[in-house]
Amino acid sequence: MTFRATVARVLIASPGDAQSERDQVEQTIHQWNAERSLASGIIFMPVRWETGTVPVLEGDGQSIVNRQIVDDADIVMAFFKSRIGTLTPRGISGTAEEILRSADASKPVHVWFSKAPHPTDVDTRQLDALRSFEKSLQDRGLLGRYESPEALAHHVRGALEHDIARIAALGRGDTHQPTISTRRSGPSTADHHAEALRAEIEILTGNAAAQGWTTGKSSTTTLRFESPKGRKFSRSVAGDPGSARQELRRFERELRSFGLRVNRTVRVPER
Incomplete structure (x- = not known):
């Protein structure tokens, strides 16, 4: 196919x-x-x-x-x-x-x-x-x-x-460098939040994996992370996509407090 x-x-x-x-x-x-x-x-x-x-x-x-x-x-x-x-x-x-x-x-x-x-x-x-x-x-x-x-x-x-979020945006023909999400005309606010939520999860898990963290999902809505030192974290991002994004950001702040570094862009900054 x-x-x-x-x-x-x-x-x-x-x-x-x-x-x-x-x-x-x-x-x-x-x-x-x-x-x-x-x-x-x-x-x-x-x-x-x-x-x-x-x-x-x-x-x-x-x-x-x-x-x-x-x-x-x-x-x-x-x-x-x-x-x-x-x-x-x-x-x-x-x-x-x-x-x-x-x-x-x-x-x-x-x-x-x-x-x-x-x-x-x-x-x-x-x-x-x-x-x-x-x-x-x-x-x-x-x-x-x-x-x-x-x-x-x-x-x-x-x-x-x-890198998925950036490549997907380029594939849609967006001309700017995407970070967490890209705004497009047409889709509803809920659709935008749902798309942005998926991109934010990919960026968070990608950063974690690159730094030696273990990531996974126990369901379609529960994220599970384990730090290199063995400390475990989990958070549900169920419900309305807009509220789920806010919950994901709170989760990210918690992970940051335990040493996770999160880059919003994937390129190396220019001097």
Whole structure:
């Protein structure tokens, strides 16, 4: 059975030492599509330089990668282990260039750094450059951490859920950057509140998943969260959508008081 969908290209960006993570992230995106694309009307297309570029003599390698896949990507999933990557004519590494180029274009950029122990033969110059780059990103947005390829896959899935509201709005033809919801002429106030409520729940659960929280629903109207420290929270968002949104905001304030950080936009702020 065919169905209409908005297709978003997801660039998988990392240095070469994160091969296991690259494979895991691509698999996670395909799994998300199998489980969620029909209901959401969104398909995430993983894009990698290994399979998405064509060899051609038209400049330095990274500039070709930029033209062929980076500039056409809608979302960037970037991650680092112990290396910053290979220097380019424009930046400290290809991966760093892809991150900054996409962020400057106001695209959603998600960046994680590994917390796993570094190998004994780690290149200290690469590691020092990586730490310096990480520090430079801290005033541009929220950075993530991961312990293993499987943990990174969990965070990436949360980021995909976080990006649904923005991608859905772009698919409707909205020209502005959406945050929690987008106003359109036509639907009733109740319809607007219902749509906004769904988007707010996606953003809240996406932020939580990206920070290592466990999320779920015990019913269609009861949200359940568990912090990384094991503290459990639940809240019903049943009833009138307008009242449910107010209840969801009270729930969000409670979660914030226990350390959850919630970003309303998915892009890395410009300097």
